[in-house]
Amino acid sequence: MSNVLTRLEATILARKAAGDTSDSHTARLLAKGPEKCAEKFGEEAIEAIIEAVKGDNTKLTTEAADTLYHLLVMLAARDVPLADVLSVLESREGRSGIAEKAARPKDTAK
Helix, strand or coil: CCCHHHHHHHHHHHHHHHCCCCCCHHHHHHHCCHHHHHHHHHHHHHHHHHHHHHCCHHHHHHHHHHHHHHHHHHHHHCCCCHHHHHHHHHHHCCCCHHHHHHHCCCCCCC
């Protein structure tokens, strides 16, 4: 598998560090704060859902790419490394989703 997500994360982090909003959409979005980054991620996820329901695989592919980009921007806005997310996924490999979910700590606040 390609490491395109790792390269994209590095680009996003470089734009964040530079902070130059004059020619970087990523820097502009990050400058608006984590809440705006989360909002944009949600918008893109909804657009991907719409295309999935419509059954337009070409548009779904494009919207899925947009969603992944905005997920990485949202993670960068909150200083959550992609490596941490990948570690969680790796820890779940080889386990059924049902077993994995059952093993999660219960929320006692409910």
